[in-house]
Amino acid sequence: MSGLAIEIQxxxxxxxxxxxxxxxxxxxxxxxTFAFLGRNGAGKTTAIRMLLGLLNRDDGAxxxxxxxxxADPMAVRASVGYLAEDQTxxxxxxxxxxxxxxxxxxxxxxxxxxxTYARDFEVPLQTKIxxxxxxxxxRLGLVMALAHxxxxxxxxxxxxxxxxxxxxxxxxxxxxxxxxEGRTVFYSSHLLYEVEPVADEVAILDQGRIVRQIATEQxxxxxxxxxxxxxxxxxxxxxxxxxxxRSDGDELALTVEGAEQAIEKLRSEGIEHRVVDLxxxxxxxxxxxxxxxxxxxEPTVDNVTVSQT
Amino acid sequence: MILRIEKGxxxxxxxxxxxxxxxxxxxxxxxxxxxxxSVRELARELAVNQNTILRVYERLVSDGLxxxxxxxxxxxxxxxxxxxxxxxxxxxxxxxRQLARQGVALGLSSEQxxxxxxxxxxxxxxxxxxxxxx
Amino acid sequence: xxxxxxxMRSVWHSLLWKEWHEHKWKLAALMMVSFIxxxxxxxxxxNAQTMGVAVFGLLVPxxxxxxxxxxxxxxxxxxxxxxxxxxxxxxxxxxxPGIAKLSMAILTAVLPVIALGAFCMWWISGEGMADMxxxxxxxxxxxxxxxxTTIVSVLGVxxxxxxMAAAGANQSDEIRAGAVxxxxxxxxxxxxxxxxxxxxxxxxxxxxxxxEVLIAAAPGGVGSTTIMWRIQSGNYLLLxxxxxxxxxxxxxxxxxxxxxxxxxxxxxxxxxxxxxxxxNQQLGPPMRSQFTATAWKQIxxxxxxxxxxxxxxxxxxxxxxLINDRQMGARGFGEVLAGLxxxxxxxxxxxxxxxxxxxxxxxxxxxxxxxxxxxxxxxxGVKFVVGVLxxxxxxxxxxxxxxxxxxxxxxxxxxxxxxxVGTFVGIxxxxxxxxxxTYCLLRQPIYAAVLTFGLLFGGIFVVSWLDQYHRLLRGTxxxxxxxxxxxxxxxxxxxxxxxxxxxxxxxxxx
Numbered sequence: 001m002s003g004l005a006i007e008i009q010x011x012x013x014x015x016x017x018x019x020x021x022x023x024x025x026x027x028x029x030x031x032x033t034f035a036f037l038g039r040n041g042a043g044k045t046t047a048i049r050m051l052l053g054l055l056n057r058d059d060g061a062x063x064x065x066x067x068x069x070x071a072d073p074m075a076v077r078a079s080v081g082y083l084a085e086d087q088t089x090x091x092x093x094x095x096x097x098x099x100x101x102x103x104x105x106x107x108x109x110x111x112x113x114x115x116t117y118a119r120d121f122e123v124p125l126q127t128k129i130x131x132x133x134x135x136x137x138x139r140l141g142l143v144m145a146l147a148h149x150x151x152x153x154x155x156x157x158x159x160x161x162x163x164x165x166x167x168x169x170x171x172x173x174x175x176x177x178x179x180x181e182g183r184t185v186f187y188s189s190h191l192l193y194e195v196e197p198v199a200d201e202v203a204i205l206d207q208g209r210i211v212r213q214i215a216t217e218q219x220x221x222x223x224x225x226x227x228x229x230x231x232x233x234x235x236x237x238x239x240x241x242x243x244x245x246r247s248d249g250d251e252l253a254l255t256v257e258g259a260e261q262a263i264e265k266l267r268s269e270g271i272e273h274r275v276v277d278l279x280x281x282x283x284x285x286x287x288x289x290x291x292x293x294x295x296x297x298e299p300t301v302d303n304v305t306v307s308q309t
Numbered sequence: 310m311i312l313r314i315e316k317g318x319x320x321x322x323x324x325x326x327x328x329x330x331x332x333x334x335x336x337x338x339x340x341x342x343x344x345x346x347s348v349r350e351l352a353r354e355l356a357v358n359q360n361t362i363l364r365v366y367e368r369l370v371s372d373g374l375x376x377x378x379x380x381x382x383x384x385x386x387x388x389x390x391x392x393x394x395x396x397x398x399x400x401x402x403x404x405x406r407q408l409a410r411q412g413v414a415l416g417l418s419s420e421q422x423x424x425x426x427x428x429x430x431x432x433x434x435x436x437x438x439x440x441x442x443x
Numbered sequence: 444x445x446x447x448x449x450x451m452r453s454v455w456h457s458l459l460w461k462e463w464h465e466h467k468w469k470l471a472a473l474m475m476v477s478f479i480x481x482x483x484x485x486x487x488x489x490n491a492q493t494m495g496v497a498v499f500g501l502l503v504p505x506x507x508x509x510x511x512x513x514x515x516x517x518x519x520x521x522x523x524x525x526x527x528x529x530x531x532x533x534x535x536x537x538x539x540p541g542i543a544k545l546s547m548a549i550l551t552a553v554l555p556v557i558a559l560g561a562f563c564m565w566w567i568s569g570e571g572m573a574d575m576x577x578x579x580x581x582x583x584x585x586x587x588x589x590x591x592t593t594i595v596s597v598l599g600v601x602x603x604x605x606x607m608a609a610a611g612a613n614q615s616d617e618i619r620a621g622a623v624x625x626x627x628x629x630x631x632x633x634x635x636x637x638x639x640x641x642x643x644x645x646x647x648x649x650x651x652x653x654x655e656v657l658i659a660a661a662p663g664g665v666g667s668t669t670i671m672w673r674i675q676s677g678n679y680l681l682l683x684x685x686x687x688x689x690x691x692x693x694x695x696x697x698x699x700x701x702x703x704x705x706x707x708x709x710x711x712x713x714x715x716x717x718x719x720x721x722x723n724q725q726l727g728p729p730m731r732s733q734f735t736a737t738a739w740k741q742i743x744x745x746x747x748x749x750x751x752x753x754x755x756x757x758x759x760x761x762x763x764x765l766i767n768d769r770q771m772g773a774r775g776f777g778e779v780l781a782g783l784x785x786x787x788x789x790x791x792x793x794x795x796x797x798x799x800x801x802x803x804x805x806x807x808x809x810x811x812x813x814x815x816x817x818x819x820x821x822x823x824g825v826k827f828v829v830g831v832l833x834x835x836x837x838x839x840x841x842x843x844x845x846x847x848x849x850x851x852x853x854x855x856x857x858x859x860x861x862x863x864v865g866t867f868v869g870i871x872x873x874x875x876x877x878x879x880x881t882y883c884l885l886r887q888p889i890y891a892a893v894l895t896f897g898l899l900f901g902g903i904f905v906v907s908w909l910d911q912y913h914r915l916l917r918g919t920x921x922x923x924x925x926x927x928x929x930x931x932x933x934x935x936x937x938x939x940x941x942x943x944x945x946x947x948x949x950x951x952x953x
Contacts, residue, residue, distance in 0.1 A: 033358060049810075052814050054810065054813055054814060054948075074816045074817075075816070077814060077815060077816035078816035082814045084807075084810045084811065084814060086807065087807070087810070087811055088805070088806075088807030088808045088810075088811060089808065089811050090740075090802060090808065090811075092743070092744075093740075093743075096725075096726050096727060099726060099729075100726070100727050100728070100729050100730050100736075101730060101736045101739070101740060102736075102815065103729030103730060103736075104729060104730050104731065104732050104733045104735065104736050105733055105736070105815045105816055105817050106815075106816065107816075109729065111726070111728065111729045114726065115726040118726065125725070125726055130615075168356050171356040172353055172356045175352050175353055175356060175357070175358065175359060176349075176353050179352075179358065179359050179360075180349060180359070192317075193316040193317035194316070196316070196322060197314065197316070197322050197355070197356060197357040197358060197361070198356070198357070198358050199358065200358060200360055216358075217321060217323060217361070217364070220321045221321075274410075276319075277319040277320065278319060279317050279318060279319045280317070281317060282319075
């Protein structure tokens with residue numbers, strides 16, 4: 001069995017004339033918590049719907065737990081727990097009823113586990129779904145995504161519409177119930193500071209392709225802003241990928257990938273410079289909005305394995 | 310043990326947690342042989358990835374602040390205070406160097422920088438003495 | 444094209460522009476269907492008598508359907524599509540969008556009637572068929588008949604639409620609005636019937652007459668033959684005043700209610716968690732199989748409407764019976780019941796057909812069940828069959844009850860009663876399937892209803908055309924097996940389309 005929970009290779013998808021995914025590739029190792037980042041409309045939901053076989057791709061290859069979702073959607077859906085973006089459920093059912101209803105569709109459904117989760121997540125089982133709050137709705141969706149003990153859980157922007165307290169509670173649930181049990185979690189988000197404490201690895205989707213996939217911790221060390229005199233840029237421009245470039249008089253602020261080597265190079269050449277640590281939002285902005293030398297070739301994928309327990 | 314995580318900060322979360330534990334060791338709030346919360350507990354409490362907490366603990370073990378006893382948990386070492394001071398010394402030096410560079414860039418002389426540092430210390434003396442007298 | 448940069452001239456301009464865009468296709472669809480139906484008769488009617496009856500025969504179901512569906516949509520579409528909060532946030536009082544919506548809906552309902560009336564007038568006068576014509580014992584000139592039928596239909600459909608919109612306003616979706624509207628309308632008729640009954644029983648002529656005048660204000664009441672008779676006898680001023688005042692009140696009721704709803708605040712998690720920990724945290728056992736789960740869901744979705752329809756038919760039959768045929772005893776009641784079961788059954792079958800996948804194909808919910816590992820064939824099959832069974836149980840019971848009341852004499856006049864019953868069942872099944880298939884493909888209840896109606900009459904047109912062709916060719920009537928084969932073919936074809944649409948997520952997603 002391959003060590004990858006999700007494998008996407010050069011996937012393309014167009015809707016009418018709009019090309020949403022343009023050769024997207026990424027790999028998710030088993031047991032990881034993987035955050036899938038991108039602006040609204042970057043194609044996150046499209047990619048996730050493909051992972052469940054809800055959409056067909058135009059080109060490329062895709063494997064979810066070793067299976068092709070387009071060829072065998074039912075097997076994928078049975079082994080994956082899925083929570084859709086802003087999931088709407090039958091409003092007239094009570095929370096308890098929908099759990100009883102959905103149970104026979106999953107061969108591995110564990111009804112006691114469903115009840116345990118419902119209690120842990122404080123989902124009121126006698127309440128009709130249309131009367132649940134946003135947070136309860138998301139957590140009911142999470143119970144349904146988890147109660148059949150899936151190996152892989154795919155969550156499409158679960159934090160959307162949750163208030164800060166509920167988001168923290170949600171992150172806690174994620175850590176205790178998913179990471180704690182060694183499941184693979186693939187979730188999309190546009191809130192980076194919420195993702196950072198939780199995710200092992202992140203991928204940034206922009207304009208239909210992954211512009212970076214890297215361990216969360218390493219991203220900080222790898223992408224930094226370097227401020228240097230504008231006449232000294234020659235020293236960097238060859239080997240270093242510049243994401244964003246801002247000039248202010250005789251000073252130039254470059255946001256670069258591979259910051260450690262770049263700084264080493266500047267130091268060895270004795271060029272005066274300042275290094276600014278960036279937060280995740282700034283790094284993300286540099287990737288999706290940056291005025292740098294955008295790579296036109298295939299996007300880079302750093303195969304970084306995080307030490308597992 | 311009270312730790313605080315600042316989201317969206319430029320300081321990575323693992324460094325925030327590691328730094329705060331080291332400070333607690335240095336100030337004596339964490340005493341030798343104190344039992345640390347398990348990786349799982351701390352991860353849940355802070356809502357932070359378990360692997361991140363594990364890496365922090367591992368680094369603190371290699372710095373000599375914590376020790377992992379198989380089957381018993383993680384404990385503060387006998388030499389935690391001294392070791393954390395050594396680690397802090399390194400970090401403080403780095404931060405002072407940054408400050409000094411800024412000062413030089415602003416055109417301050419070495420004497421003026423020393424004066425500023427002395428002034429900053431003098432503002433701290435009162436609470437420190439109070440603490441010591443307790 | 445107008446310049447994009449120009450703002451619209453006024454609030455009314457904006458509101459009417461929006462409503463026009465939401466109604467134009469409905470208008471086109473209704474126009475098309477009406478003219479298809481007329482075309483069926485145009486091709487095989489040869490005199491004013493048949494033509495007159497045909498126009499009447501078209502306009503009665505047209506008024507009921509257009510009034511019901513457009514009223515339903517006026518009342519419930521905005522909240523069903525979650526756009527009501529947007530309308531509420533506009534800095535104009537809610538009665539203005541309410542008026543704009545209602546007037547455009549009425550226009551949509553009325554224009555096809557007028558067009559149809561005008562066409563028939565032109566046709567009758569052009570063909571020189573202005574001969575005399577009799578209907579229910581009265582003699583008319585054909586043009587007068589068409590003119591009066593048109594006017595009464597315009598008034599009738601407007602009245603029904605208004606009542607429906609007012610009664611169903613603020614329900615959470617169109618189907619609910621329709622259900623509530625149906626109940627209110629049934630109730631109004633029951634009250635009027637009760638007054639008529641009491642007046643007659645106690646020989647209070649004035650009470651009886653007052654009640655008959657009240658009919659002018661009742662939903663669709665202007666369309667009743669009583670009113671037509673009154674117009675002839677010259678008592679129309681009183682009726683007109685009652686109708687105007689009555690409908691004025693309904694309009695005021697609609698405007699007071701439309702959009703004036705505070706969306707239910709979602710509870711905060713904190714409040715609920717205290718309830719949660721205390722009680723009610725039991726979870727029943729999981730359902731035994733996918734089959735049970737799907738059937739349970741379908742009964743819960745279809746059942747209430749069928750139950751309500753049964754109640755409504757009983758109420759309406761009682762009302763009708765009290766007003767008209769009281770002398771006929773249980774047998775008369777049985778006949779009224781049987782007639783109403785067929786009429787309401789037609790409407791409810793249509794709505795149930797649309798309702799089979801109504802909720803499943805709503806955006807959002809669509810993804811919810813699609814992303815589960817389910818057997819689509821089982822899902823589709825169970826939903827289809829359970830929907831049919833609910834209808835069969837509900838209307839079968841009613842019909843058997845009527846059959847029992849009439850001492851099994853319902854079909855005495857028919858030579859082959861089983862064929863008659865079979866034909867009705869077949870047509871109802873066809874309506875159900877067509878409504879389901881068109882909804883699955885169009886995903887808009889109103890268009891699905893109109894298209895079903897159109898397909899049905901288109902089918903009748905094809906059959907009558909085939910029949911004529913056959914008679915020309917062979918000199919005999921067409922054999923019933925050809926019709927049966929045609930119905931079966933459409934049934935299978937529509938089912939296949941619906942199944943494809945559900946399985947492969949085909950359909951117009953707006």
